[in-house]
Amino acid sequence: MSNTPTSDEFPVNSQTFVEWLRRVAPYIHAFRGRTFVVAIEGEMVKQGFLNTLAQDLSLLHAMGMRIVLVCGSRPQVEEQLALRNIQPQFHKGWRVTDKAALECAMEASGELRLDIEAAFSQGLPNTPMAHSSMRIISGNFITARPMGILEGVDLQHTGLVRKIDVTAIAQSLNNNAIVLLSPLGFSPTGEAFNLTLEDVATSTARALKADKLIFVSSIDGVYDEDGVLIEELELDRARELMQSPHQDEQTKDYLECCVLAVQGGVERAHIVPLKLDGSVMLELFSHDGVGTMVSEQNLESLRQATFDDAGAIKTLIEPLEINGTLVRRGRDRIERDIEHFTVLEHDGILWGCAALYPYPDESMGELACLVVHPTWQGTGDGERLLKKVEMEARKMNLKRLFVLTTQTSHFFQKRGFVLSDLEKLPAERKRMYDWTRKSQILIKQL
Numbered sequence: 001m002s003n004t005p006t007s008d009e010f011p012v013n014s015q016t017f018v019e020w021l022r023r024v025a026p027y028i029h030a031f032r033g034r035t036f037v038v039a040i041e042g043e044m045v046k047q048g049f050l051n052t053l054a055q056d057l058s059l060l061h062a063m064g065m066r067i068v069l070v071c072g073s074r075p076q077v078e079e080q081l082a083l084r085n086i087q088p089q090f091h092k093g094w095r096v097t098d099k100a101a102l103e104c105a106m107e108a109s110g111e112l113r114l115d116i117e118a119a120f121s122q123g124l125p126n127t128p129m130a131h132s133s134m135r136i137i138s139g140n141f142i143t144a145r146p147m148g149i150l151e152g153v154d155l156q157h158t159g160l161v162r163k164i165d166v167t168a169i170a171q172s173l174n175n176n177a178i179v180l181l182s183p184l185g186f187s188p189t190g191e192a193f194n195l196t197l198e199d200v201a202t203s204t205a206r207a208l209k210a211d212k213l214i215f216v217s218s219i220d221g222v223y224d225e226d227g228v229l230i231e232e233l234e235l236d237r238a239r240e241l242m243q244s245p246h247q248d249e250q251t252k253d254y255l256e257c258c259v260l261a262v263q264g265g266v267e268r269a270h271i272v273p274l275k276l277d278g279s280v281m282l283e284l285f286s287h288d289g290v291g292t293m294v295s296e297q298n299l300e301s302l303r304q305a306t307f308d309d310a311g312a313i314k315t316l317i318e319p320l321e322i323n324g325t326l327v328r329r330g331r332d333r334i335e336r337d338i339e340h341f342t343v344l345e346h347d348g349i350l351w352g353c354a355a356l357y358p359y360p361d362e363s364m365g366e367l368a369c370l371v372v373h374p375t376w377q378g379t380g381d382g383e384r385l386l387k388k389v390e391m392e393a394r395k396m397n398l399k400r401l402f403v404l405t406t407q408t409s410h411f412f413q414k415r416g417f418v419l420s421d422l423e424k425l426p427a428e429r430k431r432m433y434d435w436t437r438k439s440q441i442l443i444k445q446l
């Protein structure tokens with residue numbers, strides 16, 4: 001029997017599937033062992049998306065990610081109140097949780113917990129959950145305090161997170177379980193308090209110093225003033241948008257949580273749309289994501305390489321060395337030359353590099369090893385790396401930049417390099433010219 005997958009198994013052709021799997025491999029390596037707090041609105045369960053979310057989170061868990069799931073319950077609480085003919089009460093956007101409303105909140109959370117446990121217990125053959133044996137652990141992980149009296153209105157059992165039991169959550173995660181938190185907490189006096197999903201998720205992510213906080217929300221993400229979805233937001237810009245009259249209250253609330261989380265040591269906070277099937281996976285495993293990500297700095301950063309980047313640089317350039325596009329460099333040579341390299345990093349993964357070798361006596365510099373990972377070529381990264389190297393060269397007072405290339409001369413010509421000859425190179429570089437490669441020589445005036 002042939003081992004080749006049939007087209008039924010892989011609706012996209014099998015080569016595309018393999019390429020896709022290889023493309024997401026760096027993310028899988030990078031995310032293994034990382035802690036993600038995933039906060040879902042109760043709306044997601046109401047709209048029937050719980051099973052697919054459980055399948056996606058189980059897969060992430062199987063790939064080694066540590067998952068804390070926080071599930072909101074607003075529509076479910078509303079349903080319970082309606083069943084009992086109780087009018088919901090709010091003050092300044094906060095629910096006033098009297099005894100009856102608290103009962104509704106507890107009822108709603110209990111039901112949701114059972115639904116979630118059921119969803120994670122799926123294991124039918126021929127479904128994404130086959131062979132999965134997922135353990136969901138929930139408990140009294142959250143200590144709450146009353147919100148108190150706001151402008152003369154007693155919010156009663158509406159509370160705020162006071163403390164998260166980090167040790168107990170970490171123990172459960174270490175035991176390979178998914179931790180489930182509901183928006184309820186308990187005070188040392190033994191009372192229950194109704195909390196918000198946003199507060200529980202943000203406080204937990206901060207307390208755990210999670211790698212990611214992901215809100216799966218009824219907003220798609222954050223839009224700028226022109227209505228364009230913003231993929232990445234630095235903290236300063238996120239703070240600015242929190243004050244903007246163009247943003248609605250819900251977006252501002254989510255932005256505030258993301259800012260609080262990142263300020264509190266969470267590496268990245270994301271807002272992704274709940275109505276898009278697989279949005280958590282798409283956000284994690286695609287370069288641009290599908291929602292908005294908030295981080296301390298622009299993620300797509302160009303920076304000076306460090307010794308730790310040598311392995312990733314080698315992996316990036318090796319295929320091009322094998323096919324003859326680039327001269328072979330051993331890892332030791334990369335390590336020795338590491339200070340000459342600039343790297344392009346996105347979300348902790350290295351996507352591109354370039355090296356600058358100065359020849360100060362001739363006021364020249366050599367641009368070498370300019371590479372962008374094939375997946376992300378054609379989106380301007382090559383040009384950005386080149387500009388960065390040109391900027392560095394100018395800082396060093398170099399007047400001309402040259403490059404030796406066998407296959408990329410048009411790329412450089414389009415960017416101001418002109419074909420030249422060996423005589424124009426610094427004497428030392430001339431001596432090292434490899435006549436077997438017969439590279440073209442291009443020079444640019446800076």
Ligand SMILES: CC(C)(COP(=O)(O)OP(=O)(O)OC[C@H]1O[C@@H](n2cnc3c(N)ncnc32)[C@H](O)[C@@H]1OP(=O)(O)O)[C@@H](O)C(=O)NCCC(=O)NCCS
Nearest residue numbers: 369370371372377378379380381382383405407408410411
């Ligand atoms: C050259 C390279 C770094 C460009 O990276 P990139 O991120 O795709 O570059 P950009 O997105 O900024 O620019 C893309 C443009 O360059 C063009 N381009 C890419 N490779 C090219 C090549 N070998 N020859 C001519 N043009 C090329 C693309 O067609 C595209 O053109 P357009 O703007 O007219 O559509 C990338 O193709 C690469 O890694 N190549 C292999 C390594 C290599 O040859 N390095 C140079 C020798 S040091």
